[in-house]
Every structure is written in structure tokens, then in C-alpha cells.
Amino acid sequence: AETPVNVTVTGAAGQIGYALLFRIASGQLLGAQTPVRLRLLEIPAAVRAAEGTALELQDGAFPLLSGVDVFDNPKAAFDGANVALLVGARPRTKGMERGDLLEANGGIFKPQGEAINAGAAADIKVLVVGNPANTNALIAQSHAPDVPADRFTAMTRLDHNRALAQLAGKLGVSVSALKKVTIWGNHSATQYPDVSHALVEGRSVAEAVDRGWLVDEFIPRVAKRGAEIIEVRGASSAASAASAAIDHVYDWVNGTPEGDWTSAAIVSDGSYGVPAGLVSSFPVTSAGGKWEIVQGLEVDEFSRGRIDASVAELTEERDAVQRLGLI
Ligand code: NAI
Secondary structure: OOOOEEEEEEOOOOHHHHHHHHHHHOOOOOOOOOOEEEEEEOOHHHHHHHHHHHHHHHHOOOOOEEEEEEEOOHHHHOOOOOEEEEOOOOOOOOOOOHHHHHHHHHHHHHHHHHHHHHHOOOOOEEEEOOOOHHHHHHHHHHOOOOOOHHHEEEOOHHHHHHHHHHHHHHHOOOHHHEEOOEEEEOOOOOOEEEOOOOEEOOEEHHHHOOHHHHHHHHHHHHHOHHHHHHHHHOOOOOHHHHHHHHHHHHHHHHOOOOOOOEEEEEEOOOHHHOOOOOEEEEEEEEEOOEEEEOOOOOOOHHHHHHHHHHHHHHHHHHHHHHHOOOO
């Protein structure tokens, strides 16, 4: 039998963790042939709850699950990790300024980056889900100098999936009829869901729907979907976020289909005028375990403005964490 892949999940006792862990155990993260060993990291106060989830994982009798360990120490949790899903983060609470939020998260993602640097496996792949995801990924990456920067990513796949679902609903097609949708920038309300190059059954999406709907309904609906879920569900997106994390890692490991791309926040190499080093969402393909930014796309004036606005926010966040000494 294959040796198990070590998957470390932080925030394992949280609501995304609860939805995510069972899908990993069932083989949906890496593929139905790959055994996994789960390493759950929680804060001390939530370790008991994570142990409860570990008992339930045992009760799932998953053939591919070769073990579950629970930790409250990042060094131990990331030791030997092949895949790390950084879900646990400090949420914004009432009256909290952005600086306080970034600082509190720096206190989480700096030691986690250091622990990944110290002990993760040579092929480590990191996905940051916990918000502010792009900047948390930047913080972790900057404290892991011995790990190639392209192993650190942040999740905009939920935004991408939301965009696909909105378009499919509008056009009356299955999501599988859609290709080449892009999320640019930050996982925040400034993100830019872009259909300039998108295709529906081979035809241009931009020609199939009217411009007013795209600008006034589609873009804000996707960008503010997180708030809509909170409003309707009374709690933030959890199972859909877990599902997107599964999609992101599955595609990273197994590759994206020919003739399509997806969206992921990765360390910029300067493509499309996004300053090198920022963790920003791009149109990406994956092959051989590496993300590549889709090159050569034409960016019209409208798209340029939207991309620049979101990237400006990422630059501000980076400058703020730099001032706080977090990177
Ligand atoms: P939750 O509050 O239910 O769970 C978070 C868990 O993280 C808690 O159990 C907490 O004890 C744990 N935690 C906190 N600090 C930790 C640390 N230093 N080490 C290990 N664990 C730690 O939150 P939920 O709903 O599971 O969401 C988690 C994060 O994902 C939030 O930051 C949320 O904003 C973000 N999110 C991101 C999305 C994306 O598209 N990128 C979508 C939805 C949520």
C-alpha cells in the first residue's frame, strides 16, 4: 500500500473543520487511491472538541484514513506535513480595527510559518483559508524562508465557485458548461470576478449576458456572497468553504483540466501588474503539482481598474503588517 500523506488541518474544531475533515478522510482531497493521516491543530481550549471530532472520524470507518492525531502545538502539528490547510484564524470582533485584526492573525500565522519551515515535508503545499486569507498567507510564507514561496497559497476558490454558480443560474446551464472564469485580487469585497474570457458551451459569456447584469448584479453578488450567507443562514459559510478547499488542493495535486483554468491566490511574480511578492488571486492552471498563472490575457480598461483596486487593498494590508513587524 502507498504510504499515507500527512494532512495538517488548523482550526480543526471549527465549523469549516467539521465539514472538511470528513471529506478529506473519504478520499476527496487527494484522490480515492491515496491514504491520509490527519494531524489536527487547535488552541488548548478547543483540543477536547477536536478530540471529539477525531472519535467521529474513527467511527466513519474510512478505508483511506490511517490515523488522526490532535495537537495544540504548531511545531508538532506540522512535523512531516505534506499538505497544510490553515483554517483557524482570529475573527474580527465588534470594535476591532483592521490593525488589531492583522496583529492578532500575525500572532497565529508567524509561528505556523516558522513551524512549517522547521518541520514540514519537502513537498509541503499550504492553503490558507482563515481570513484575511491572502495576507495571512503572506505572513506565514515570509516566516518560511527555506520553503519555496510558490508552496503558499490562499483560497479564492469559493469565490470562483460562487461565480460559476451565479453564471450557470443566469444562463440556465450546468456549471460544467462554463470555462475560464477568473477571480482577481483579494478574498474580500474588492475582489474582481471577471468573465471577459469566460466561455459558455464555447461561446463568449460576456456576449451571452447583458453588461448591466454583470456590473450591477453579478460582480457585487459574488463579492458580497459571504455576507449574504451570514444574513440568511445566521452563520458564515462553512460547508461551501470546505468544498472549495477540497477543490483547490485536489486540482493542485492532480492538475486542472485541459482547456480550462481556475482561480487561486498565489505569490505574484509581477504578472498583470500585480507587485511581485503579494499573495493575489489569478487565473491559474496546475500541472505536476505546480500552479502557473495563465499568461497573455487581454485586460480591458474596466478590468484594469477593478484589478488595481483590489491589489491596492492587498498592498495596504502588506504595508500594515510590515509596519507591525509581522513580515
Ligand atoms: P470557527 O470559528 O468555527 O473555527 C475556527 C477554529 O480555529 C476554532 O475552533 C478556533 O479554536 C481555531 N483556532 C483559532 N486560533 C487557532 C490557532 N492559533 N491554531 C489552531 N486553531 C486555531 O470558524 P470557521 O467558520 O471554521 O472559519 C475559519 C476561518 O475561515 C475564518 O477566518 C473565516 O473567516 C475563514 N473563511 C474563509 C473563506 C475563504 O473563502 N477564504 C470562506 C469562509 C470562511
